[in-house]
Every structure is written in structure tokens, then in C-alpha cells.
Amino acid sequence: MSLRGMAVAAWLGLLPLMFSLVVPYELDEFHAQNDFSTPYSGIATFAHLNWTNCFDPAADAIFLCLQSMDHGTNPFRSWASVVDCGDIANTPFDKLEALQQLEASWKLIGSRKSLNSQKADHVRFLLFGGDHTIILPALRALYPTWGKVAILHFDSYLDIWDPKQLSGGLTKYSEVTHGSMLYIAHEEGLLVETGNMHLGSRSMLMEEHYNLDNDARCGFTAIRARQIDQISIDGIVKQVSDTAGDSLVYISIDNDSLDPAFAPATGTIEPGGWTTRELLEILNRLSTANLPIIGADIVEFPPVYNNAAETTALTITQIAYELLQWMVRVPVRVAEKTEL
Ligand SMILES: [Mn+2]
DSSP states (O other), X not given: OOHHHHHHHHHTTOOOOEEEEESOOOHHHHHHTSOOOSTTOSTTTXXXXXXXXXXXXXXXXXXXXXXXXXXXXXXXXXXXXXEEOOOOOOOSSOHHHHHHXXXXXXXXXXXXXXXXXXXXXXXXEEEEXXXXXXXXXXXXXXXXXXXXXXXXXXXXXXXXXXXXXXXXXXXXXXXXXXXXXXXXXXXXXXXXXXXXXXXXXXXXXXXXXHHHHHHHHTTEEEEEGGGHHHHHHHHHHHHHHHHHTTOOEEEEEEGGGBOTTTOOOSSSOOSSOBOHHHHHHHHHHHHHTXXXXXXXXXXOOOGGGOOTTOHHHHHHHHHHHXXXXXXXXXXXXXXXXXXX
């Protein structure tokens, strides 16, 4: 799918899409093992429109102009195979069941072996949402392969609220939200003990000491949005690199981390965020610092909020391209991680 096509797809409501840097992945086999007949499922998309296999050799022309001026490379013409896996089947009626469906699907795709075994021995995902809660099944699916990871969490909010504070802890069902999923991930032992970071934070706190103490207990530190003017992109990259250390990193980009001038189509707007250019350069510089990226998501984009100029969808496609450049630039092998 071309970047422009992807933006159009977003406008049409075709997100969440999912890319993976992979593997001889067989779509027919995946479809055979999953029920794509339910609403919000399958490549047929929300509107059940026809889709185009952009990875068919006959569609090669769409990639000809994806050589990056800034990177000097085309991630679609490098060592990796980039595959659009379409939408993942999940029910709109029960969120806990939907999370299990997502986890099972990503485990299935994650079980595939890489086409290029010299560079990679497992697939890596780039996920699109959708509700930020999808990071929880993603981390659960990644853990058996990669173990604990450091989260680099671009978001105006902390998303690590104690469910008892955020939702009252009324039921197990109510505890799982797009504001508590990182708390749950920590409690399940999916995150490194130190090395996780919030980036671009600027939200209000419910209770200063409890929120921030809980955040620290879960192994997070933060670079707030306003700090970019004090420490610059150089300072951000150094602080993130020093904090993540040797950990494998998972990048989670909530659309609301950007200033709403650049990504207005999101559910919980907070003015005062970074620009698109600043975020792209931070990602680029983290990749040149060779941080081992094992997965990523871009979330909280409801296509129905997109404007006529497709501002947010275009921003997201550019971020996705930057993340693909990072994944191609920094190959990661489980075998080498195990040897460390
Ligand atoms: Mn979020």
C-alpha cells in the first residue's frame, strides 16, 4: 500500500492495519485459522470494500518513489520483507475477548520465521489502532519471543494509572482501559524494571504523589513535552539511550502525543505537544543510536475524526515510514539477544 494509499485507506476507515517486517507469511493460511466473518474484521475492512494486494509484483510501481531523501534508503527495497497483514479479527462486543483475539493472532504471525535469516530470526510488528489498549495483547504476544522489553511511550498521558484509581476497580472488566494497560503490563512482568520512558508527557494528574510514585514503581521516567526547548533533540536522544541501556525497545506512539495542530484526529486532545518534524527526527536519531526496536504501534486514531485534508492520516503514515526505516536500519535477532 502506498503512503498516499494508506492515507486514503485511513480516511476510508480501513485502519487498524498492521504491517510486519517479515517472513514468508501466508495470508490464506492466516485466514483459514481466523474467523473474518465478523464485523470489524479481515482485510475486507469496516466498509467491506475490496482491497488491493500492494505486494503483488504487478503493483511494484507504487514503491518506486519511496527512496527517502533523509535516509538515503527505501525500506521496501532493502533486506526486509514488509507485509501488510490487514485487519485483525476482533469482536466489537466484548473488549476482553477482543484482546484475546488480538493476542492469539499476533502470536500466530509472530511464530513465522524470517525470510532473511541472516538479518532476522523473527518477525517484528508495526501495529495501527485504534484504542491504545491494543498494546497489552501486543506485549503479551511478544513476551514469549523477546522477553521483557523497555517501552518508549510517546503520549501526552501516562497510561499507567492504577485501575483502582482510574476506574474504581469495580470489576476485572472495568480495570482494562486505554489508561491502565501499561500498569497491567507491568504487573504481569512484561516490562523491564527500569528503562521505560514516557515521552512528550503533559497531561493533568489525578493525584500528584500517588500518580508519579506509581509511575516510578512501574519503572518509568519521563521527558515532558516542554522539556524539548531546554534539552533539545540531542538531549532527548541521549537521555532515552542512556535510560533504555541494552534493553530491547518497543515504541508506542499515541496520536495525542503530537500537538493537535499536526494530529487533530484523536480522542483525548492535549495542546502543547511536539511537532511532526520533531517527532520524526527523534525517531530517526534513536534509530541511528542503534536502539534495538522489536515492535511498534501508532494508536488512538479514529478515522471518523480525520479532516478533509487527511492531516492526521498523513502524519501517521509519515511516522510509520520512519519506524520502518528504523526497523530496517537496526536488525534484531532473538539469538543474539539470548547470548547477551
Ligand atoms: Mn495513550
